[in-house]
Amino acid sequence: MGSEDDNNLNLPSDKCYSELDTKYVNDGNDEKCEKLGKTSGEYTKEALLCMGLKGNLEKYEALDIFGKMNDYKCKYLSLWAHDRLSKLKGVEKATMMSTLLGIWIKSKQYEAECSPSQFPAYIDKDDHIKEKSLYDYALNYEELENRCKNCDITPCTRKLAEYITESQKLYIMVKIECNPNLGTNFQRSCIALSDIQKIYPNDELLNPICEGIEDGSKSYRNHERRGFEGELTESHSFGSHSSGDTSSSYSYKAIETSLPILAVLPIGFVLYKFTRLGSMARNLLRRGRINGMNSHDEFTNELLEDTYDDQAHPDITETYIGYQAT
Incomplete structure (x- = not known):
């Protein structure tokens, strides 16, 4: 069975999965796998996957093909098996998975160091x-x-x-x-x-x-x-x-920078739209009081006085609870 990978980048992952496809397939002859059939004298992809899994489990100790990640070869085996199963066409996936799990559970690796528990856990394709x-x-x-x-x-x-x-x-x-x-x-x-x-x-x-x-x-x-x-x-x-x-x-400089800005904008809108700060600003603008530095200072002082006047405007004070400018 040829490799099922299609990125054509000739990377180590491609080579490893290709080796899992083919290297020990002849060591995986099994009656259950044989029952998955042949087409024109050739084993079907289902049969070859079954034989490949059994052969890889039989030769598990020899699977030294994952470089620095070799400690996780059981996970790679699960990922490979699920990937190949997901690509089979015209096959009842649940029945095929049951067959593969039966092969896995009977292997000597089942209780040793490579449980098949990861294999059926990929319910979500995206995961x-x-x-x-x-x-x-x-x-x-x-x-x-x-x-x-x-x-x-x-x-x-x-x-x-x-x-x-x-x-x-x-x-x-x-x-x-x-x-x-x-x-x-x-x-x-x-x-x-x-x-x-x-x-x-x-x-x-x-x-x-x-x-x-x-x-x-x-x-x-x-x-x-x-x-x-x-x-x-x-x-x-x-x-x-x-x-x-x-x-x-x-x-994440971009994320750190944008999140405070996004947080401030809604607060500014709420203050403008639903508190006396908004109506004050609109009235001041209509009267033309924001012209030059003197009028700017006057406007600022009025805003500050009204903002911190807890007795006169408790609704505005509540708006600021829990918010501190940075």
């Missing part, structure tokens, strides 16, 4: 895609970093540059979602992020930058990434960074 994308990007990181370092000699393809950018955006988004204060640490993507940070604790996954991009027969410098970087750098980082990582770490 599976997000989690798989994170683990795949971590698996691809070192290869991508090497390619980017040499992109002056061999420019990145546009497709590769887009893959890096989209993966880093996902990584950043998940870091926001998994803020410890939000209580989301049991979310699947947050567990994936935690696993990745055990291997890459300093946000190294944000390092790769395709400086040179090949588009057809032309090469050019990547300014889009710099624009993206400019919005998100030099505010605060999410984790501890070494000095070497600072230049490529991402943060």
